[in-house]
Amino acid sequence: MAGKILFVAPPTNATKQLTPDLGIGFLASALRGSGFDVEFIDVRRDGFSRASFIERLRKEPYLFIGVKVFSTSLPEANEILTAVREALPHAKIVIGGPHPTYAPEDALKSCPAADVGIIGEGDAAVIALARAFVEGKGVADIEAIAFRDGGAVRVNARASFLDLDQLPLPAWDLIDPRRYIGHEDLWFFSKGKVTAPISVGRGCPFKCTFCSDFIVAGRNVRYRPVEKVMDEIALLVNEYGVDEIHLTDSIFTINKKYVYSFCENLRKRNLKIHWATPYGTRLDTLDAELLRTMEQAGCYGTSVGIEAGSDHMLAFMKKGVTVATVEEKIALIKAHTRWLVQGFFILGYPTETRETMRATIDLACRLPLDMAVFAPFRATPGTEVATYLAEHEPEFTPAWGNHSVEHLVYHPRGIGVEELEQWHRRAYRAFYFRPQVAWRYLTMIRGKKEMRLLATKFKNRIFRRASTEGTAPPPVWA
Numbered sequence: 170m171a172g173k174i175l176f177v178a179p180p181t182n183a184t185k186q187l188t189p190d191l192g193i194g195f196l197a198s199a200l201r202g203s204g205f206d207v208e209f210i211d212v213r214r215d216g217f218s219r220a221s222f223i224e225r226l227r228k229e230p231y232l233f234i235g236v237k238v239f240s241t242s243l244p245e246a247n248e249i250l251t252a253v254r255e256a257l258p259h260a261k262i263v264i265g266g267p268h269p270t271y272a273p274e275d276a277l278k279s280c281p282a283a284d285v286g287i288i289g290e291g292d293a294a295v296i297a298l299a300r301a302f303v304e305g306k307g308v309a310d311i312e313a314i315a316f317r318d319g320g321a322v323r324v325n326a327r328a329s330f331l332d333l334d335q336l337p338l339p340a341w342d343l344i345d346p347r348r349y350i351g352h353e354d355l356w357f358f359s360k361g362k363v364t365a366p367i368s369v370g371r372g373c374p375f376k377c378t379f380c381s382d383f384i385v386a387g388r389n390v391r392y393r394p395v396e397k398v399m400d401e402i403a404l405l406v407n408e409y410g411v412d413e414i415h416l417t418d419s420i421f422t423i424n425k426k427y428v429y430s431f432c433e434n435l436r437k438r439n440l441k442i443h444w445a446t447p448y449g450t451r452l453d454t455l456d457a458e459l460l461r462t463m464e465q466a467g468c469y470g471t472s473v474g475i476e477a478g479s480d481h482m483l484a485f486m487k488k489g490v491t492v493a494t495v496e497e498k499i500a501l502i503k504a505h506t507r508w509l510v511q512g513f514f515i516l517g518y519p520t521e522t523r524e525t526m527r528a529t530i531d532l533a534c535r536l537p538l539d540m541a542v543f544a545p546f547r548a549t550p551g552t553e554v555a556t557y558l559a560e561h562e563p564e565f566t567p568a569w570g571n572h573s574v575e576h577l578v579y580h581p582r583g584i585g586v587e588e589l590e591q592w593h594r595r596a597y598r599a600f601y602f603r604p605q606v607a608w609r610y611l612t613m614i615r616g617k618k619e620m621r622l623l624a625t626k627f628k629n630r631i632f633r634r635a636s637t638e639g640t641a642p643p644p645v646w647a
């Protein structure tokens with residue numbers, strides 16, 4: 170072995186949901202393919218205290234420690250990074266994932282313990298870094314990284330996106346789905362006993378102003394070969410007891426030919442699994458035949474990014490669909506499948522008014538949806554709307570941390586945070602306090618644990634304050 174690398178997934182206060190980290194799984198596999206040994210700690214999954222984490226780190230020498238950093242969980246990531254630095258004062262510490270990708274310079278500035286940040290798909294950069302560290306070379310020539318140069322931060326450009334044909338399967342032994350049982354969240358669907366996420370493609374050509382997908386994966390859609398995806402599902406079913414798959418792609422249905430081939434191959438390979446697209450599909454890509462084919466192949470649910478209930482806000486978000494399309498396509502899904510359908514909405518987007526928020530709640534209640542999430546707006550760095558805010562509402566500075574679905578960090582001009590909280594509570598009440606919806610939701614609950622989760626969720630969303638003001642973040646360590 171050329172040396173050992175340790176990846177760490179910090180815990181987060183943003184969500185109770187914990188799933189196998191596919192990004193780290195792919196990176197581990199790439200490194201192994203180049204002769205490196207890899208270990209992985211998922212701090213929440215593994216239940217570390219600060220002391221036991223530090224003790225664990227000191228057991229082995231590592232070429233570098235890679236820590237994942239979400240913009241939404243910067244304080245938690247910094248807790249981990251500080252502990253790593255304390256345990257291993259001379260270690261090379263590399264950060265990657267959403268925040269270093271969207272805001273590389275800010276990421277290194279906000280994470281003083283980190284030496285290098287990886288921008289975007291890290292599969293090639295981790296190998297280049299590992300080799301540079303083995304050979305004792307500098308990192309200044311490595312593509313798609315940010316690094317420290319004296320007191321300054323330098324950012325190297327990205328030349329290209331990965332060819333997914335060459336991508337190995339993720340290192341599933343490190344992110345074994347069986348170790349994540351019990352970490353589900355109720356906004357998710359679940360039918361099986363062991364669920365694994367799968368990513369089949371990357372990139373999106375659409376230009377929704379709030380979305381950061383293009384920064385990680387680009388505007389061209391690239392797919393992994395269907396055969397390889399089937400090999401992965403077969404491995405998960407046979408070796409890991411997986412009986413449910415969640416596609417992490419946001420626009421799986423954009424390429425119908427691929428979807429038909431995916432469904433046909435599941436049948437040919439006799440892979441009988443439940444599957445769903447809980448991270449979203451674009452409504453305007455759906456048609457009756459596609460829906461029926463997906464359902465026959467085991468798909469039982471989808472989330473759809475609807476976002477707003479007025480054509481005015483949808484146009485401002487550059488969503489590329491109208492309210493009429495949303496109504497037509499949700500009706501189509503319900504007419505041709507027995508799917509569970511969850512709508513994602515944003516309440517409190519820049520320029521929103523009381524009228525547009527009312528229209529969003531009205532639309533959510535008008536549509537035959539089974540579940541709805543009314544998310545607070547987040548200004549992800551690098552997105553078009555973040556640029557809009559910097560120009561038009563410079564007084565807003567995104568305070569990262571405690572930045573979850575339950576917490577508001579932004580409120581549109583003219584609508585105070587208290588009032589926006591009320592709109593969020595009103596939306597959940599209006600949607601869920603309808604007999605047919607409440608009943609359908611309750612029938613999905615499996616066991617006491619889910620019942621408790623449901624009670625907490627409703628307490629949080631309907632009765633408690635939603636803003637971060639005055640709330641101390643919950644503890645990071647077990």
Ligand code: B12
Binds near residue numbers: 176192366381382
């Ligand atoms: C699956 C998913 C989840 C899962 C699993 C997350 C995980 N651990 O990977 C769950 C449901 C748990 C989740 C939770 C949340 N998520 Co999420 N999630 C996604 C989703 C849909 C797919 C991620 C994925 O698996 N992609 C496939 C893999 C192969 O790609 P990848 O993760 O990008 O990995 C590559 C690179 O990023 C890089 N890389 C990744 N990790 C690391 C680590 C190191 C050390 C290095 C060097 C490189 C590196 O290399 C990888 C391989 O090429 C993305 C949207 C998207 N399309 O990316 C949102 C996304 C990542 N989530 C997001 C958010 C906001 C959240 C939540 C806050 C949701 C909430 N409650 O509001 C929480 C926060 C979780 C946390 N830890 O803080 C945002 C991140 C925004 C930000 N700036 O931080 C995204 C981008 C969605 C969006 N557009 O808003 N999420």
Ligand code: SF4
Binds near residue numbers: 377419
């Ligand atoms: S929200 Fe969905 S459709 Fe819009 S740009 Fe992002 S991934 Fe593409």
